[in-house]
Structure formats: structure tokens, C-alpha cells
């Protein structure tokens with residue numbers, strides 16, 4: 001795909017939190033290939049400051065550096081958003097709130113639960129619907145009671161958050177192609 005970051009990367013649609021950020025690149029005096037990301041949460045505007053925005057057209061290093069900066073930014077949003085959802089569902093379905101939480105950058109394994117009480121959720125779920133994110137979270141919470149995917153687990157999950165065909169299809173859909181350069 002002939003993807004021009006400066007021109008074609010102009011929005012970041014975080015469906016799970018209902019915010020679609022517009023993106024602007026602005027020149028600033030910064031070390032080469034260093035980025036500062038400033039986002040206005042209310043206006044949903046993101047400004048990416050860099051020394052020579054033009055370098056994004058040709059330099060793989062500049063692209064990787066920006067991708068890493070964006071992943072860090074997304075990670076912050078995920079770490080602010082997900083634990084509150086986990087807490088709400090834990091309360092609603094009377095699960096013990098898992099003591100540990102972490103984000104991942106996995107693109108196919110959306111969530112996992114370890115018996116030490118760690119719930120892990122992919123930050124890329126920010127780009128999917130809130131229903132899909134909630135479903136993954138409830139799935140992992142169910143693992144706090146049952147580690148396998150047997151009949152008991154399925155009945156519990158189905159009662160709390162049925163895996164509708166729409167959710168199943170969405171979670172099987174790859175991330176939008178305009179994010180490919182950030183993901184890899």
C-alpha cells in the first residue's frame with residue numbers, strides 16, 4: 001500500500017471510548033526523529049510535533065520512532081480506561097477484582113488471564129467497539145473463576161456477555177490497514 005503518513009494518517013478512531021482524534025503534524029525544534037504528542041481530550045485533536053515532518057515520507061527510522069510514541073500514547077489511554085471497566089464488571093457480576101492488570105500490544109490474542117491474578121488486555125482493542133472490548137474483559141473475568149473453556153465457562157460467559165455473531169465477527173477482523181505501519 002502506498003501510504004503517505006503525513007497525508008493519509010489524519011485520524012485516530014478510538015471506537016471503544018467514542019473518540020475520533022484528528023491529527024496534525026507541526027514543526028518544532030526537537031532532536032531528529034523525536035516526537036512530542038499533544039492531545040486535547042475534549043476537542044479530540046492530536047498534534048504531533050517533530051523537527052522535520054517530511055522525514056516520515058522516507059525514513060523508516062522516523063516512522064518507527066513515531067509508531068513507538070503513538071503506542072506509548074495509546075497505552076496510557078488503555079491503562080486509564082480498561083481498569084475502570086474491569087472494576088465495573090467485577091462488581092456487576094461479583095467477581096473479585098483481579099489484583100494485577102497490564103496492557104499488551106497483541107493483535108490477535110485480545111486478552112488473557114494468569115492464575116496469579118493478572119488480567120491482560122490488548123491496547124489495540126481501543127480501535128474496536130465498546131461492546132467488543134467489554135466482551136473480552138468479561139471473558140477474562142470469567143477466567144478468574146474457571147481457567148478452561150469448558151461447558152461451565154461457556155455457560156457463565158454466555159449468561160453475562162453472550163458472544164453475538166457481530167462481536168465474534170468484529171474480533172476476527174484485523175486492525176484497519178491505515179494502522180499497519182504502527183502495529184508492526
Ligand SMILES: [Zn+2]
Nearest residue numbers: 139140143149
Ligand atoms: Zn479464554
